[in-house]
Amino acid sequence: MSSEAELLRDPLGAVVVGPELFASALGAQGVPVRRVDWQPPSVAGGLSSLWCDAVDAANRVTLDRILGAHQVLIDVRPAIDVVPGLTRETVLHAGPPIAWERMSGPMRGGIVGALIYEGLAATWQDAERLVTSGAIRFDPCHHHATVGPMAGATTASMPVLVVENRTAGNRAYSTINEGLGKVLRYGAYAPDVIDRLRWFRDIVGPAFGEAVRRAGGVDLRALIGQAVQMGDECHNRNRAASALLIKALAPEIAALDLAASERRRVLAFAASNEHLFLNVGMAACKAALDAAHGVPDSTIVTAMARNGTDFGIRVGGLGDRWFTGPAQMPEGLYFPGFSAGDANPDIGDSAITETAGLGGFAMGGAPAVVQFVGGTPADALEYTRRMYEITLGESAAYRLPALDFRGTPTGIDVRLVVQTGILPQIDTGMAHREPGVGQVGAGLVKPPRVCFDRAFEALVQARASAGSAPRRA
Amino acid sequence: MSSEAELLRDPLGAVVVGPELFASALGAQGVPVRRVDWQPPSVAGGLSSLWCDAVDAANRVTLDRILGAHQVLIDVRPAIDVVPGLTRETVLHAGPPIAWERMSGPMRGGIVGALIYEGLAATWQDAERLVTSGAIRFDPCHHHATVGPMAGATTASMPVLVVENRTAGNRAYSTINEGLGKVLRYGAYAPDVIDRLRWFRDIVGPAFGEAVRRAGGVDLRALIGQAVQMGDECHNRNRAASALLIKALAPEIAALDLAASERRRVLAFAASNEHLFLNVGMAACKAALDAAHGVPDSTIVTAMARNGTDFGIRVGGLGDRWFTGPAQMPEGLYFPGFSAGDANPDIGDSAITETAGLGGFAMGGAPAVVQFVGGTPADALEYTRRMYEITLGESAAYRLPALDFRGTPTGIDVRLVVQTGILPQIDTGMAHREPGVGQVGAGLVKPPRVCFDRAFEALVQARASAGSAPRRA
Numbered sequence: 001m002s003s004e005a006e007l008l009r010d011p012l013g014a015v016v017v018g019p020e021l022f023a024s025a026l027g028a029q030g031v032p033v034r035r036v037d038w039q040p041p042s043v044a045g046g047l048s049s050l051w052c053d054a055v056d057a058a059n060r061v062t063l064d065r066i067l068g069a070h071q072v073l074i075d076v077r078p079a080i081d082v083v084p085g086l087t088r089e090t091v092l093h094a095g096p097p098i099a100w101e102r103m104s105g106p107m108r109g110g111i112v113g114a115l116i117y118e119g120l121a122a123t124w125q126d127a128e129r130l131v132t133s134g135a136i137r138f139d140p141c142h143h144h145a146t147v148g149p150m151a152g153a154t155t156a157s158m159p160v161l162v163v164e165n166r167t168a169g170n171r172a173y174s175t176i177n178e179g180l181g182k183v184l185r186y187g188a189y190a191p192d193v194i195d196r197l198r199w200f201r202d203i204v205g206p207a208f209g210e211a212v213r214r215a216g217g218v219d220l221r222a223l224i225g226q227a228v229q230m231g232d233e234c235h236n237r238n239r240a241a242s243a244l245l246i247k248a249l250a251p252e253i254a255a256l257d258l259a260a261s262e263r264r265r266v267l268a269f270a271a272s273n274e275h276l277f278l279n280v281g282m283a284a285c286k287a288a289l290d291a292a293h294g295v296p297d298s299t300i301v302t303a304m305a306r307n308g309t310d311f312g313i314r315v316g317g318l319g320d321r322w323f324t325g326p327a328q329m330p331e332g333l334y335f336p337g338f339s340a341g342d343a344n345p346d347i348g349d350s351a352i353t354e355t356a357g358l359g360g361f362a363m364g365g366a367p368a369v370v371q372f373v374g375g376t377p378a379d380a381l382e383y384t385r386r387m388y389e390i391t392l393g394e395s396a397a398y399r400l401p402a403l404d405f406r407g408t409p410t411g412i413d414v415r416l417v418v419q420t421g422i423l424p425q426i427d428t429g430m431a432h433r434e435p436g437v438g439q440v441g442a443g444l445v446k447p448p449r450v451c452f453d454r455a456f457e458a459l460v461q462a463r464a465s466a467g468s469a470p471r472r473a
Numbered sequence: 474m475s476s477e478a479e480l481l482r483d484p485l486g487a488v489v490v491g492p493e494l495f496a497s498a499l500g501a502q503g504v505p506v507r508r509v510d511w512q513p514p515s516v517a518g519g520l521s522s523l524w525c526d527a528v529d530a531a532n533r534v535t536l537d538r539i540l541g542a543h544q545v546l547i548d549v550r551p552a553i554d555v556v557p558g559l560t561r562e563t564v565l566h567a568g569p570p571i572a573w574e575r576m577s578g579p580m581r582g583g584i585v586g587a588l589i590y591e592g593l594a595a596t597w598q599d600a601e602r603l604v605t606s607g608a609i610r611f612d613p614c615h616h617h618a619t620v621g622p623m624a625g626a627t628t629a630s631m632p633v634l635v636v637e638n639r640t641a642g643n644r645a646y647s648t649i650n651e652g653l654g655k656v657l658r659y660g661a662y663a664p665d666v667i668d669r670l671r672w673f674r675d676i677v678g679p680a681f682g683e684a685v686r687r688a689g690g691v692d693l694r695a696l697i698g699q700a701v702q703m704g705d706e707c708h709n710r711n712r713a714a715s716a717l718l719i720k721a722l723a724p725e726i727a728a729l730d731l732a733a734s735e736r737r738r739v740l741a742f743a744a745s746n747e748h749l750f751l752n753v754g755m756a757a758c759k760a761a762l763d764a765a766h767g768v769p770d771s772t773i774v775t776a777m778a779r780n781g782t783d784f785g786i787r788v789g790g791l792g793d794r795w796f797t798g799p800a801q802m803p804e805g806l807y808f809p810g811f812s813a814g815d816a817n818p819d820i821g822d823s824a825i826t827e828t829a830g831l832g833g834f835a836m837g838g839a840p841a842v843v844q845f846v847g848g849t850p851a852d853a854l855e856y857t858r859r860m861y862e863i864t865l866g867e868s869a870a871y872r873l874p875a876l877d878f879r880g881t882p883t884g885i886d887v888r889l890v891v892q893t894g895i896l897p898q899i900d901t902g903m904a905h906r907e908p909g910v911g912q913v914g915a916g917l918v919k920p921p922r923v924c925f926d927r928a929f930e931a932l933v934q935a936r937a938s939a940g941s942a943p944r945r946a
Contacts, residue, residue, distance in 0.1 A: 229841040230703045230713050231874070240703050243716035246723060247744045254727035255737035264728035271720045367874035368702040377874050401704070401840035401850050402875060 043418060046460035050299060050415050055317075055463070058297035062316045063393045063411045066300075066356065069288030070166040073218040073280060076176070076209035078201070080156035083144050083173050087156070091115070092141040094152025094349045095307025096322040100131050100138070104308030104344050106187025109435025110151025111138075113189030117197045118155050124189075142303055142314075145290060146173040147282045147349040150185035150431055151308070158197065159205025163220065163283040168291035174279040176200050176208065179272065185348070186431045186438040203258070207266050211252035218248045220284040221397050224358070227277070228398045228408065233366035234281040235350055235359030236373055236427050236442050241277035246270050282349065285356035292316060297466070299459055300392065301412040304355045304424065304447060308347035308431070313451045315414055315459065323455040325448030330430050332374040332443015344433040346445045351426050357395045357410030360425035360444070361387045365400035365408070373427045373442045383425045384409065390416040390424065414459060417452045516891060519933035523772060523888050528790075528936070531770035535789045536866045536884045539773075539829065542761030543639040546691040546753060549649070549682035551674070553629035556617050556646050560629070564588070565614040567625025567822045568780025569795040573604050573611070577781030577817050579660030582908025583624025584611075586662030590670045591628050597662075597908075615776055615787075618763060619646040620755045620822040623658035623904055624781070631670065632678025636693065636756040641764035647752040649673050649681065652745065658821070659904045659911040676731075680739050684725035691721045693757040694870050697831070700750070701871045701881065706839035707754040708823055708832030709846055709900050709915050714750035719743050755822065758829035765789060770939070772932055773865065774885040777828050777897065777920060781820035781904070786924045788887055791935065796928040798921030803903050805847040805916015817906040819918045824899050830868045830883030833898035833917070834860045838873035838881070846900045846915045856898045857882065863889040863897065887932060890925045 079086055086092070091111050093103075100108070112127040115136070121127035130136055141148045148154050160173040175185075178196060182188035212218060223244050230240035246267070253267055270276055293302040298316030305312055312322035327345035334340070353359035363369060364384030367377035381402065387409040388394075394407030412424055423446040430441045552559055559565070564584050566576075573581070585600040588609070594600035603609055614621045621627050633646040648658075651669060655661040685691060696717050703713030719740070726740055743749055766775040771789030778785055785795035800818035807813070826832035836842060837857030840850035854875065860882040861867075867880030885897055896919040903914045 226712070230705075239699070240713055240716070243713070243720050247716050247719050250719060250723040250727065251737045251740040251744060254723065254740050255733040257733075260728040260730075264724045267724040267727050271724060370874075377877055401843075404850055 043456075046456060047415060047419055049460055049463050052463075055297050055299055055415075058295045058317055059300050059392055059411070059413065062292045062295045062298040062300045062302075065168065065292035066288050066411055067393055067396055068167050069221070069291055071163050071220040071284040071287045072166055073161060073212055073220055074164045075162040075212055076159050076205050077162055078156070078205070079154055079158050079160045079173065079175075082162055082171075083146055083154070083160060085139075085144050087137070088118070089135060090137045090139060090155070092139055092144055092146055092148065092152065092154040093307060094141060094148050094150065094347060095305045096310050096312030096324050097140055098138070098307045098309055102309050104347065105433050105435045106344050106347060106431035107151045107308045109187030109189050110153035110184050112435065113184045113187075113193055113197075114153040114155045114158075116189060117184075117194045118157060140305070140307075141349055142286075142305055143320075144173075145171060145286065147279075147286045147305075147352050148175060148185065149177070149278055149282065149350045150348040150429060151187055152349050153184060157201055159200055159209070161280055161283050163280070163287045165287040165291050170287060170291050172283045172286035172290060174283040174286070176204060177273060177275050177277075177279045179269075180275065180439060182438045186429070187435045188438045189436060203262055204266055204269065207253055207256055207258060207262075208249065210256060211249045214252040214255075215248060218245065220280065223248070224281060224284065225397045225399070228358070228362055228365050229401055231366050231368050233353075233359050233362040233369055233427070234277065235353040236429065237366050237369040238275050238277040238281065241281060242270075242274055245277050245280060278350065281358065282352050285352040285358065288356050289352065294319070297463070299414045301355055301414060301424075301455075304351040304426070305349045306346045306351065308344050311346060311447045311451055313447065313455060315455045318455065318458055318462065321458065323451045323458065325450035325454075328445050328448060330428050330443035330445035332430065332441055333372065334430075334441035335439065338432070338440035342432050342437075342440045343430045346426075346428060347431055348428070350428065351424075354424055354426050355412065357391070357398060357408040360427045361391070361410070362398060362400065362408045363425070363427060365402050367402070369427065373444055375444070386422055387425060389420050390422050392416075414452055414455050418456045423447055423449060423452070516929075519929060520888060520892055522933055522936050525936075528770050528772055528888075531768045531790055532773050532865055532884070532886065535765045535768045535771040535773045535775075538641065538765035538768075539761050539884055540866055540869055541640050542694070542764055544693040544757040544760045545637050545639055546634060546685055546693055547637045548635040548685055549632050549678050550635055551629070551678070552627055552631050552633045552646065552648075555635055555644075556619055556627070556633060558612075558617050560610070561591070562608060563610045563612060563628070565612055565617055565619055565621065565625065565627040566780060567614060567621050567623065567820060568778045569783050569785030569797050570613055571611070571780045571782055575782050577820065578906050578908045579817050579820060579904035580624045580781045582660030582662050583626035583657050585908065586657045586660075586666055587626040587628045587631075589662060590657075590667045591630060613778070613780075614822055615759075615778055616793075617646075618644060618759065620752075620759045620778075620825050621648060621658065622650070622751055622755065622823045623821040623902060624660055625822050626657060630674055632673055632682070634753055634756050636753070636760045638760040638764050643760060643764050645756045645759035645763060647756040647759070649677060650746060650748050650750075650752045652742070653748065653912060655911045659902070660908045661911045662909060676735055677739055677742065680726055680729055680731060680735075681722065683729060684722045687725040687728075688721060691718065693753065696721070697754060697757065698870045698872070701831070701835055701838050702874055704839050704841050706826075706832050706835040706842055706900070707750065708826040709902065710839050710842040711748050711750040711754065714754060715743075715747055718750050718753060751823065754831065755825050758825040758831065761829050762825065767792070770936070772887045774828055774887060774897075777824040777899070778822045779819045779824065781817055784819060784920045784924055786920065786928060788928045788932065791928065791931055794931065796924045796931065798923035798927075801918050801921060803901050803916035803918035805903065805914055806845065807903075807914035808912065811905070811913035815905050815910075815913045816903045819899075819901060820904055821901070823901065824897075827897055827899050828885065830864070830871060830881040833900045834864070834883070835871060835873065835881045836898070836900060838875050840875070842900065846917055848917070859895055860898060862893055863895050865889075887925055887928050891929045896920055896922060896925070
């Protein structure tokens with residue numbers, strides 16, 4: 001086998017297997033291309049086995065549950081009191097399961113920060129010792145009805161948003177968004193990061209919780225529907241949704257039995273954080289998708305999540321399995337002083353927004369987000385239009401004025417992704433690859449195709465071995 | 474002369490003088506059309522006299538002042554303390570000057586309500602006696618650096634928003650928006666309407682004022698710029714701007730030395746009012762346009778306003794004269810229970826938003842407003858595109874993502890209106906034609922063309938008689 005250096009000395013050529021698009025794109029760049037008219041033998045036969053009444057019926061049930069979800073923010077409570085299966089020695093993290101050894105810098109930074117915040121460690125070295133001793137259990141947020149942006153570190157004493165899906169009765173959880181800059185979710189763990197988390201625990205969480213309860217809850221389905229008509233896609237643009245959330249809670253926060261200076265500080269923090277709504281919206285998406293997960297034969301994606309090393313998806317009819325591949329590098333715009341070499345691969349549970357028909361899938365209604373993630377308003381419209389090709393439904397609640405009030409594309413079908421070669425479009429924040437730094441920019445990214453290929457194979461196998469009695473996931 | 478009945482018995486035909494558009498539209502409807510290739514003799518010669526360096530230079534100065542305005546909400550104070558020239562016996566009203574005898578129902582209703590609120594009358598009859606006795610002075614808001622939506626009734630003890638144009642140093646004023654339904658500005662004057670105004674005077678006005686001062690002012694240029702990227706056109710859609718204003722003030726209101734129940738009530742009122750920002754934005758537009766008014770030779774429109782009977786415009790180089798014509802009937806969507814026969818002709822100072830490049834001129838960025846005023850998102854884009862044909866500049870502060878961040882069309886040129894036959898596109902609320910009822914819907918309307926023809930004639934005459942020394946307006 002020749003060394004890498006030798007390999008790269010020769011002009012590169014390409015053998016393109018599959019979509020004509022790739023071949024013509026390479027050709028246009030002057031790269032010699034040999035076309036091979038081939039697709040994996042399993043695909044053609046597999047597709048025909050999956051385009052059947054049983055799968056269609058399962059997908060209809062799944063889609064109805066996603067589209068029919070009615071999410072309400074009902075409380076803010078310490079995680080340990082409400083998140084199922086959480087213990088004081090557990091650190092929940094974003095994405096599919098991963099061991100400490102394979103974790104990226106920002107994921108480790110977030111976890112170390114969480115351990116310091118919980119008083120389980122005083123320093124990085126302390127925390128690392130604790131972790132490698134096996135005293136700490138890591139588990140994906142997703143396994144606990146929870147979602148966390150970026151590193152997603154969630155521990156016992158953190159206040160979490162409680163979102164109830166009134167249609168199905170299930171609940172989902174997420175921490176309170178910390179704002180931009182040096183924050184735990186981007187892997188920062190300096191004392192001011194920890195201090196902010198303690199203030200959340202002592203003041204902000206209880207204040208938000210009391211305000212939400214006094215307000216009788218906040219209807220998130222309606223709020224997101226409004227925000228989508230105000231140019232948010234609720235992943236990288238949460239400006240409208242955050243303002244609407246503040247508008248809903250400010251009257252109650254203003255009347256709390258707190259010192260005037262703390263009432264002011266809580267609302268000033270909320271007003272300064274244009275991503276305040278991100279975690280709320282993520283929990284709303286999770287509440288819809290958890291209710292839809294577990295329908296045998298369903299080929300609809302019910303989670304897309306990244307831990308900074310792996311990208312993983314879960315599929316409605318495939319139980320608790322994750323189908324993973326390497327997390328990709330987002331392409332986008334960097335904050336001053338940072339560039340591509342600083343960025344970590346794709347990380348965080350926030351792709352739950354795309355899974356539920358928001359984020360990149362709703363960019364057509366959020367043209368101003370291109371100032372943050374790159375591209376043009378026309379690109380944003382095109383991303384949304386393309387996502388209709390791999391989704392089975394359209395939201396009744398989230399409608400895009402720019403597309404004549406068409407509902408956002410919702411319900412990613414593994415069959416359609418494999419058949420069209422079109423991958424879900426995600427827009428995302430970018431973390432520094434080293435712990436302790438924070439956000440370096442925002443951009444666009446896609447899942448690795450292999451996640452869908454693997455899920456597809458599993459679906460085909462499941463169909464083949466299903467017999468007459470469908471398995472229960 | 475035949476009677477009307479006889480006239481209408483014969484099939485209608487048309488003689489079309491001027492734009493081909495009209496002839497072809499009639500032709501398409503099967504109406505016989507005779508085309509006459511004619512325009513008023515003054516127009517061709519007049520246009521050539523106005524397309525000259527002196528006018529262009531004056532318009533550049535005017536436009537720079539409009540586009541360069543930096544408006545900041547700095548206070549909320551009782552009108553009598555801040556509005557220039559106001560007395561306790563004055564009622565300011567919307568639109569160009571008008572006597573009681575010619576006032577429409579909602580204008581009279583608003584004025585009667587204001588007199589009852591000020592304790593100058595107890596009943597409609599009382600108020601009418603007072604008015605007809607000559608004890609009350611009526612004056613346009615516009616003559617006092619003030620703007621009022623719909624009836625626009627503004628009196629001494631009403632709290633007014635104080636907007637400073639930091640670039641030019643001038644200030645403009647407007648009352649606090651009351652919300653929808655039965656409100657003074659739509660001509661309602663029932664006890665609950667008056668009670669709300671008293672609560673504004675005693676609680677809301679002082680609370681807003683203190684909050685604005687503690688916040689160090691609210692940058693309206695920046696806020697409107699954000700709102701325009703969030704789907705507001707700041708005339709009939711103020712959802713984003715209102716939420717952003719609440720976000721800016723809530724921290725300070727929450728910390729005020731008021732009873733907890735009043736802090737809550739003030740913010741709950743603000744949160745319930747999606748048009749909270751309307752009056753703020755109108756004062757911001759007025760502050761920009763007042764600073765631009767008064768440049769000799771300028772052909773740029775510096776005010777468009779309606780009193781429910783007349784539509785009037787003012788022009789930068791034509792001093793304090795109004796050029797008026799009959800207020801038109803808006804066409805749009807009616808609230809349940811109302812129809813076209815209930816609506817009053819066009820009323821209010823809110824067309825100041827269009828004059829400053831917002832409202833109908835920014836509809837292309839506010840597609841969701843069509844749910845309120847009628848039409849489709851494509852229509853909304855087309856309205857904005859067409860307004861570039863009669864404006865001389867584009868806003869640097871208000872940019873439309875849907876048009877690739879192009880600035881909104883700003884600075885209506887009387888020359889271009891006359892030359893193209895395109896009239897400014899206004900989107901507006903509709904008042905019931907009887908006093909005491911309130912809003913019946915919202916829709917689209919245009920000024921009567923005669924306002925521009927008359928202003929054009931005045932401009933041509935002024936140029937002809939100017940000689941070498943331009944007059945000072």
